[in-house]
Amino acid sequence: MANYKVGRQSFRLPNPPVITAWASVAGKKESQGPLGSFFDVTGQDPYWGQKTWEQAEKRMQQLALETLAKKAGISTRDFNLVFSGDLLNQCIGSSFSLRNTGIPHLGLYGACSTMSESLLLAAMTVGGGFARNAVAMTSSHFASSERQYRFPLGYGGQRTPTAQWTVTGSGAALVEEAGSGPRITGCTIGTVRDLGIQDANNMGAAMAPAAFDTIKAHLEDFSRTPEDFDLIVTGDLGQLGKDALLMLGQEEGLSLGGKIADCGTMIFDATRQDVHSGGSGCGCSAVTLCGYLLDKVKKGELRRILFCGTGALLSPVSTQQGLPIPGVCHGVSIEGG
Amino acid sequence: MANYKVGRQSFRLPNPPVITAWASVAGKKESQGPLGSFFDVTGQDPYWGQKTWEQAEKRMQQLALETLAKKAGISTRDFNLVFSGDLLNQCIGSSFSLRNTGIPHLGLYGACSTMSESLLLAAMTVGGGFARNAVAMTSSHFASSERQYRFPLGYGGQRTPTAQWTVTGSGAALVEEAGSGPRITGCTIGTVRDLGIQDANNMGAAMAPAAFDTIKAHLEDFSRTPEDFDLIVTGDLGQLGKDALLMLGQEEGLSLGGKIADCGTMIFDATRQDVHSGGSGCGCSAVTLCGYLLDKVKKGELRRILFCGTGALLSPVSTQQGLPIPGVCHGVSIEGG
Numbered sequence: 001m002a003n004y005k006v007g008r009q010s011f012r013l014p015n016p017p018v019i020t021a022w023a024s025v026a027g028k029k030e031s032q033g034p035l036g037s038f039f040d041v042t043g044q045d046p047y048w049g050q051k052t053w054e055q056a057e058k059r060m061q062q063l064a065l066e067t068l069a070k071k072a073g074i075s076t077r078d079f080n081l082v083f084s085g086d087l088l089n090q091c092i093g094s095s096f097s098l099r100n101t102g103i104p105h106l107g108l109y110g111a112c113s114t115m116s117e118s119l120l121l122a123a124m125t126v127g128g129g130f131a132r133n134a135v136a137m138t139s140s141h142f143a144s145s146e147r148q149y150r151f152p153l154g155y156g157g158q159r160t161p162t163a164q165w166t167v168t169g170s171g172a173a174l175v176e177e178a179g180s181g182p183r184i185t186g187c188t189i190g191t192v193r194d195l196g197i198q199d200a201n202n203m204g205a206a207m208a209p210a211a212f213d214t215i216k217a218h219l220e221d222f223s224r225t226p227e228d229f230d231l232i233v234t235g236d237l238g239q240l241g242k243d244a245l246l247m248l249g250q251e252e253g254l255s256l257g258g259k260i261a262d263c264g265t266m267i268f269d270a271t272r273q274d275v276h277s278g279g280s281g282c283g284c285s286a287v288t289l290c291g292y293l294l295d296k297v298k299k300g301e302l303r304r305i306l307f308c309g310t311g312a313l314l315s316p317v318s319t320q321q322g323l324p325i326p327g328v329c330h331g332v333s334i335e336g337g
Numbered sequence: 338m339a340n341y342k343v344g345r346q347s348f349r350l351p352n353p354p355v356i357t358a359w360a361s362v363a364g365k366k367e368s369q370g371p372l373g374s375f376f377d378v379t380g381q382d383p384y385w386g387q388k389t390w391e392q393a394e395k396r397m398q399q400l401a402l403e404t405l406a407k408k409a410g411i412s413t414r415d416f417n418l419v420f421s422g423d424l425l426n427q428c429i430g431s432s433f434s435l436r437n438t439g440i441p442h443l444g445l446y447g448a449c450s451t452m453s454e455s456l457l458l459a460a461m462t463v464g465g466g467f468a469r470n471a472v473a474m475t476s477s478h479f480a481s482s483e484r485q486y487r488f489p490l491g492y493g494g495q496r497t498p499t500a501q502w503t504v505t506g507s508g509a510a511l512v513e514e515a516g517s518g519p520r521i522t523g524c525t526i527g528t529v530r531d532l533g534i535q536d537a538n539n540m541g542a543a544m545a546p547a548a549f550d551t552i553k554a555h556l557e558d559f560s561r562t563p564e565d566f567d568l569i570v571t572g573d574l575g576q577l578g579k580d581a582l583l584m585l586g587q588e589e590g591l592s593l594g595g596k597i598a599d600c601g602t603m604i605f606d607a608t609r610q611d612v613h614s615g616g617s618g619c620g621c622s623a624v625t626l627c628g629y630l631l632d633k634v635k636k637g638e639l640r641r642i643l644f645c646g647t648g649a650l651l652s653p654v655s656t657q658q659g660l661p662i663p664g665v666c667h668g669v670s671i672e673g674g
Contacts, residue, residue: 001352001514002466005417009441011467015338052658080342081526089426090652091446095529099663104346104526106454107650107665109428109446117443121458128465129339130348148654177338189418189441192432313436313444315427317485321389326436328444 004127007221009188009214010331016183017126018337019119020133020176021072024291025063026283027142027168033268038291039169040067046143046168053144054088060170060283061086061097061139064290068135068172077102079174080131083118085109086139086282087166089148093139112207112236113190114138115171115286116309116330122175123184123332132177139170140281149200149316162202164238164280167267171286173294181337182297188218188331192313196324203312203325204241204264204277210327211237211310212248215256218306218331226259230302233293235285235310235329236264238278263288285309297336304335341464344558346525346551347668353520354463355674356456357470357513360404361628362397363620364479364505370605375628376506377404383480383505390481391425397507397620398423398434398476401627405472405509414439416511417468420455422446423476423619424503426485430476449544449573450527451475452508452623453646453667459512460521460669469514476507477618486537486653499539501575501617504604508623510631518674519634525555525668529650533661540649540662541578541601541614547664548574548647549585552593555643555668563596567639570630572622572647572666573601575615600625622646634673641672 004011024039031042041063048056048063061084069076085108086093098105110117118136125134143153145166151157175184193213197206211234219225226232237245242262249256263285264278289307296302313326341348361376368379378400385393385400398421406413422445423430435442447454455473462471480490482503488494512521530550534543548571556562563569574582579599586593600622601615626644633639650663 001464003469004466005468054654054658055660085444085446087427088652089654090424090448090650092650092652092655094446095650095663095665096655096660099529099531102528105529105665106458106526106667107422107446109422109431109444111427121443124462124465124467127338128461128467129341130461130465131342132340189443191439192436192442194436313427313429313432315425315429317391317426318429318433321391323392323433326432328432328442330443 009217010186010221012186013123013127013184016185017123017175017177018179018181018183019173019294020179020181021068021174022290022294023064023067023071023172024287025060025170026287030167030169033273035267035292053141054092057093057139057141057144058096061093061137064137064170064172068174072174079103079135080133082135082137083108083121084137085114087145111311111313112280112282113309113311113328113330114282115289116307116332119173119332120187120330123187126175126177134175135172137172138282138286140166140283142166142168145281159276160201161276162240163276164203164264164278165275166281167279167284169283169287171290173290182294182334183337184332185335186222186333188214190214190329192326192328194324194326198324200314200319203280204238205244206312206325207237207310207327208241208244210329211245211308214308214329214331226256229259229304229306231261232259232306234262234308236280237262237310238264240277297334300336307332307334346554347523347558349523350460350464350521353522354460354512354514355516355518355520356510356631357516357518358405358409358511359627359631360401360408360509361624362400362507363624367504367506367604370610372604372629390478391429394430394476394478394481395433398430398474401474401507401509405511409511416440416472417470419472419474420445420458421474422451424482448648448650449617449619450646450648450665450667451619452626453644453669456510456669457524457667460524463512463514471512472509474509475619475623477503477620479503479505482618496613497538498613499577500613501540501601501615502612503618504616504621506620506624508627510627519631519671520674521669522672523559523670525551525558527551527666529663529665531661531663535661537651537656540617541575542581543649543662544574544647544664545578545581547666548582548645551645551666551668563593566596566641566643568598569596569643571599571645573617574599574647575601577614634671637673644669644671
């Protein structure tokens with residue numbers, strides 16, 4: 001039997017699957033940010049023509065999938081399989097966007113790590129020959145997340161300095177066995193890490209240890225150093241979580257400085273968009289990857305990146321029960337075609 | 338590149354991964370049912386020594402994982418990867434059971450189809466050479482499910498005749514590239530089906546169309562008939578959902594009668610356990626498979642089964658917003674070693 005397992009947590013893809021197309025859908029605030037001009041579809045209506053924010057999220061996923069098919073020059077019926085998940089209870093953004101489409105679907109829950117989790121599984125599925133192509137997709141919505149995890153928006157609660165702003169958006173990537181585009185060459189599966197952070201308004205701190213562990217595991221498993229990457233991109237640590245990650249690196253003698261970029265600090269302009277510690281949510285890393293980073297890899301401006309979606313495995317139930325917030329992070333190595 | 342894709346929704350495993358060990362953990366009511374004597378661990382305390390029902394579910398998953406390692410004669414640290422998910426918001430049964438264990442984890446959301454979804458992905462991961470072994474695991478709990486999806490238990494709501502009883506239990510299976518035990522030879526990935534059922538107390542009806550679609554797709558993709566299986570086992574349709582599935586078969590000219598068994602009708606004795614339409618929940622198919630069915634396959638009493646976990650992609654949010662309940666079902670073909 002083939003053996004592509006590398007080290008404790010990783011696997012390589014000797015016939016690297018290709019990301020042949022990608023699509024991004026983003027909301028109003030995101031369209032006004034530094035990456036605003038890169039998104040395929042932007043919308044000014046927080047309801048996206050739907051009755052509820054949750055259905056708006058479903059609509060964004062539908063738009064991402066349709067845009068992806070269009071950019072790939074195929075029909076959505078040609079997708080062999082969609083890996084997707086979101087932050088809503090029971091992942092209704094994903095299941096409602098795919099209902100009655102006839103597209104095979106495997107649902108995921110990885111919180112804000114879902115873009116890298118779905119990409120990793122799509123690469124495995126296609127790289128292993130189990131499908132000709134697979135889609136990796138996720139979404140988040142500021143308003144549906146706030147009311148689910150924190151306070152009703154109408155309450156007008158004051159946000160703490162450590163809070164992050166959930167990105168309204170959806171990203172989707174098509175992974176195929178052949179074609180032109182960035183290639184997925186190796187992946188690292190994260191473990192669930194919990195150092196006891198209990199503040200639902202400080203998710204960067206909750207996720208930083210998981211991000212550090214996965215980056216370290218990837219470098220060890222593949223005998224690489226940070227210098228082997230143009231960028232190591234974390235999902236949504238925000239400014240404080242990014243600082244915590246760099247500090248963990250210093251403590252453990254692993255110099256990450258200069259290589260780390262965080263989607264949460266890239267997507268908004270902290271000086272004028274009042275987002276406190278930065279962006280967050282499944283959509284944060286999804287639209288940054290599918291709106292901005294993959295284009296850079298395609299153009300050769302980035303040769304190899306380690307894309308590390310970071311998830312705070314937070315639940316209102318566990319929070320109310322006084323439990324801490326475990327974190328998880330999955331790493332996907334993406335290289336120029 | 339290898340091509341194991343079969344038909345529209347399926348893939349085959351030419352080097353079939355082996356289910357080398359399995360473990361089941363079940364609650365009091367389940368231990369009093371027809372399968373009660375088959376479970377590895379049973380508990381009389383609905384809290385399993387924890388402070389909350391949600392943490393009890395975490396504890397059952399921990400016990401399932403520990404029992405699995407013991408039965409496999411290895412340490413939990415030897416597990417390469419755990420695929421798991423549950424019904425709790427943000428899948429906290431799974432993430433809290435695995436936190437700080439150091440075991441790589443990919444979180445799933447497939448509602449009550451999670452046992453087959455996780456088994457399918459474990460088979461793909463091991464069959465494709467991306468890991469030496471992988472665990473498929475899930476759980477559910479009557480009390481945590483009732484308060485999350487329906488009414489607080491203290492309210493004493495009357496259950497409708499179509500209602501099902503969520504199984505308190507957890508099941509886990511170890512899939513390895515070699516060894517002795519039942520083999521996974523082919524899988525069919527489900528699509529999300531929604532025929533407009535809106536009653537959170539009639540999930541059998543919501544899931545039956547998805548179950549029918551996946552069984553039909555499996556038979557078509559592999560050019561098989563129901564006669565090729567000793568049993569086609571659905572996850573938790575209950576008596577009414579099973580009747581609906583058989584009716585759909587008749588309408589479409591596919592005779593399933595005599596081959597269909599539903600874990601929801603096997604796990605409780607409807608005549609004396611007052612469960613109305615039968616058992617349900619991720620744990621229902623998980624403990625029936627990992628407590629009862631896999632032993633039957635191992636002993637040669639069942640030669641080939643199609644295990645079809647069925648999921649109602651129900652959310653209290655979508656229910657409150659007046660939306661219907663989409664269903665999904667994934668099929669895993671399991672054969673004697």
